Amino acid sequence: MIGFVLGTSEGKEILSLMNEFTEDIVVSTATKYGGDLLKDYKINYINSEPLDKKGFIELIRRFSINIFVDASHPYAKEVSNTVMEACEESDINYVRYERKSFLKDMNIEGKVIKIEDYNQLKDVLKDIDGVVLNTTGSNNVKAIMDLNLKNRVIHRILPSSIILKKVIDDGIDIGDIIAAKGPFGYHFNEGIIKEYDIKALITKDSGIEGGLKDKIEAAFNNNVHVIVIERPKIDYGITFDDIKDLVTYLKDKFK
CATH class of the missing domain: 3.40.50.720 (NAD(P)-binding Rossmann-like Domain)
Structure with a gap:
C-alpha cells in the first residue's frame, strides 16, 4: 500500500x-x-x-x-x-x-527581494512607500498585521466564510480584503495592481502551478517590488x- x-x-x-x-x-x-x-x-x-x-x-x-x-x-x-x-x-x-521553484527555473532570483520569514518584512518595507499586496494566504495575515507596518496592506485570501470571519476578527478592515480563489492570470493580477496602486507584492515561491509566473510578470511590468518568502530549507x-x-x-x- x-x-x-x-x-x-x-x-x-x-x-x-x-x-x-x-x-x-x-x-x-x-x-x-x-x-x-x-x-x-x-x-x-x-x-x-x-x-x-x-x-x-x-x-x-x-x-x-x-x-x-x-x-x-x-x-x-x-x-x-x-x-x-x-x-x-x-x-x-x-x-x-x-x-x-519558479525563481530558479526562470533565472529571476536577482530581480526579487528574498526573505526567510515575515519578521524581515518590516526592514524591507521601510524604504518602500505605498500600498502592499499580500498574496501569501490568510494564515499569515496576523503575522503581517502584528508588524505594525506604515504601509496599507491589501490581503488576497480564499473566499471562505470561515477565513473571512477570522481575518476580520483579527482586525483587518474589510476594505483591505480581496476574497478570490486562484491561481490567477496575468491580467487579473495587473488589474489589482492598477486598481489599488500597488507598490510592493509579497508572495511565496509557489511555482508556476500556483500562478507565480503571471503574478511576478504583472508586478515587474508595473514597477512593483516583489518580495518572496523563501521555501523552508x-x-x-x-x-x-x-x-x-x-x-x-x-x-x-x-x-
Missing part, C-alpha cells in the same frame, strides 16, 4: 497516473474539501482531517503502508516534518514530491519535482 499526503493542485494528476497501475492507495488531506476533490479516483481510503504524528503512524499501521509520498505544499513545513518522523518511527520509506531525502518521474519510481518500486 502506498500512502500520499496531498495538498497541492498536482494531487489529481498524481492519482490519475497512479490509477493506471494500482488502486492500493491511501490518501490524507488536511480538509474535507480537499478529500472531496479526489472522490473520483480509485483510492482504498481517504482521510480528510489534519493528522499529528500519532495519527500518521496509526494510518500506516492500519493499512500496512510501506511507502509514504509527501506531496504537501512547499511551505507546509510542519506537515512534512510530521510525516518524516512518522515514517522513520514506522520504518518505512519517505518520498517527497515538491513542485519546481529541509533535507527531505528522496525528492522529485516531476510527477511522471515520481510515478515511474513508485511503479518500479512495487513491480
